[in-house]
Amino acid sequence: MISVDEALSHLFALVAPLEAEEVPLISAHGRVLARDVSATRNQPPFAASAMDGYAVNAQAIAPGRTFDVIGEAAAGHAWVGTVGPSQAVRIFTGAPLPDGTDHVIIQENVTRTGDTITLDDSANDTAYVRPAGADFKMGDVIPAPRLLTPSDVALLASMNIAIVPVTRRPTVAIIATGDELVQPGEAPGPDQIIASNSYGLAALINQLGAVPRLLPIARDNRASLALAFDLAAGADLIVTIGGASVGDHDLVGDVAADKGMDRSFYKVAMRPGKPLMAGRLGTATMIGLPGNPVSAMVCGHVFLAPVIRKMLGLGAHPAPRENHPLAKDAPANGPREHYMRAHLGPEGVTIFDRQDSALLTVLADANCLAVRPINDPARPSRDHIAIIRL
Ligand SMILES: Nc1nc2c(c(=O)[nH]1)N[C@H]1C(S)=C(S)[C@@H](COP(=O)(O)OP(=O)(O)OC[C@H]3O[C@@H](n4cnc5c(N)ncnc54)[C@H](O)[C@@H]3O)O[C@H]1N2
Numbered sequence: 001m002i003s004v005d006e007a008l009s010h011l012f013a014l015v016a017p018l019e020a021e022e023v024p025l026i027s028a029h030g031r032v033l034a035r036d037v038s039a040t041r042n043q044p045p046f047a048a049s050a051m052d053g054y055a056v057n058a059q060a061i062a063p064g065r066t067f068d069v070i071g072e073a074a075a076g077h078a079w080v081g082t083v084g085p086s087q088a089v090r091i092f093t094g095a096p097l098p099d100g101t102d103h104v105i106i107q108e109n110v111t112r113t114g115d116t117i118t119l120d121d122s123a124n125d126t127a128y129v130r131p132a133g134a135d136f137k138m139g140d141v142i143p144a145p146r147l148l149t150p151s152d153v154a155l156l157a158s159m160n161i162a163i164v165p166v167t168r169r170p171t172v173a174i175i176a177t178g179d180e181l182v183q184p185g186e187a188p189g190p191d192q193i194i195a196s197n198s199y200g201l202a203a204l205i206n207q208l209g210a211v212p213r214l215l216p217i218a219r220d221n222r223a224s225l226a227l228a229f230d231l232a233a234g235a236d237l238i239v240t241i242g243g244a245s246v247g248d249h250d251l252v253g254d255v256a257a258d259k260g261m262d263r264s265f266y267k268v269a270m271r272p273g274k275p276l277m278a279g280r281l282g283t284a285t286m287i288g289l290p291g292n293p294v295s296a297m298v299c300g301h302v303f304l305a306p307v308i309r310k311m312l313g314l315g316a317h318p319a320p321r322e323n324h325p326l327a328k329d330a331p332a333n334g335p336r337e338h339y340m341r342a343h344l345g346p347e348g349v350t351i352f353d354r355q356d357s358a359l360l361t362v363l364a365d366a367n368c369l370a371v372r373p374i375n376d377p378a379r380p381s382r383d384h385i386a387i388i389r390l
């Protein structure tokens with residue numbers, strides 16, 4: 001059996017970043033910027049007032065001074081002309097500063113009588129002027145790759161970048177396998193259960209910025225599995241669930257081989273997730289996940305997520321880990337790296353007692369996976385432990 005790190009390197013070798021495509025700005029959130037983009041203008045494009053008040057020349061300011069108000073500048077309506085030393089222009093937030101002015105006295109600090117203002121003793125020292133290009137200048141770059149946040153979308157808009165180059169979202173075909181499975185909402189027979197992890201994985205895939213394609217459940221026979229692989233044609237990634245172990249009905253590896261899968265590895269020294277397989281199938285990468293619901297989801301976080309991030313152009317990195325103190329003693333670990341459902345709170349990491357890989361309730365209560373290295377000894381509370389956030 002290979003280690004988790006080795007399995008990840010094999011998986012990274014199977015995938016490459018996808019090509020770029022262009023999307024309208026409104027669809028750019030959550031996408032990965034594929035190329036550097038640069039601002040097509042300065043922002044603000046002119047020195048702008050940051051307050052409502054009166055634009056004057058700073059040299060002329062003194063307590064009790066009076067100024068003639070000779071015009072008005074509002075956002076979108078510049079006052080054109082030159083302001084003299086004893087003159088002022090009524091100005092509003094966002095308006096261009098008229099020539100001859102470099103300071104805005106806020107309206108709270110003046111007394112206005114007709115078209116004359118008189119400065120109070122407290123006339124502000126702060127200029128309340130946003131210099132041209134204070135936010136960004138023409139040619140300033142947003143470097144790729146970058147997972148675009150709502151703030152990035154606002155910045156791109158401000159830079160007047162209406163069409164954004166992003167990495168194409170990978171399509172991920174999901175094949176649940178098993179005679180015992182029915183879809184959520186259907187009526188299961190007495191020996192059947194509901195397909196669950198296909199839906200959990202679809203949600204995870206969506207969250208990662210890829211496009212899940214949920215295929216019909218494949219039954220535990222070669223013809224049905226072969227048909228499912230055919231239906232997956234065109235996907236960038238094919239993810240099967242179940243049928244990966246050593247039982248008589250575990251046919252995924254065989255049928256994938258019949259379909260020409262070039263296997264890269266099978267079985268990883270981890271818990272849960274041991275019977276993981278992966279390889280190249282035509283133009284797609286195939287990842288065969290174990291069927292136990294928690295095993296499939298854990299492999300989703302540990303393997304599928306980093307693979308999808310690499311395809312999106314975000315680099316080849318394992319799921320990020322953090323170190324936190326244990327809130328409770330942890331038992332010794334065995335010969336496989338153990339990803340244990342746990343809860344990280346203000347008091348530290350509490351590893352749950354029940355770790356059977358069929359228990360989705362325990363997974364749903366977890367907000368992290370505590371990672372126990374191979375043969376890690378028992379750990380007392382307050383020892384630090386690595387976690388992966390869920
Ligand atoms: N003799 C051995 N038996 C098993 C071994 C082993 O090493 N030797 N490994 C065990 C481990 S570890 C795992 S994990 C499972 C994985 O087996 P499969 O990948 O072949 O999964 P299945 O047998 O098809 O299913 C296991 C379990 O999960 C349920 N299941 C499957 N798909 C779904 C789904 N989409 N949604 C919800 N539940 C699903 C299925 O009904 C089974 O209960 O093998 C152990 N056995």
Ligand code: MOO
Binds near residue numbers: 271290292
């Ligand atoms: O590896 Mo299985 O995935 O332990 O439940």
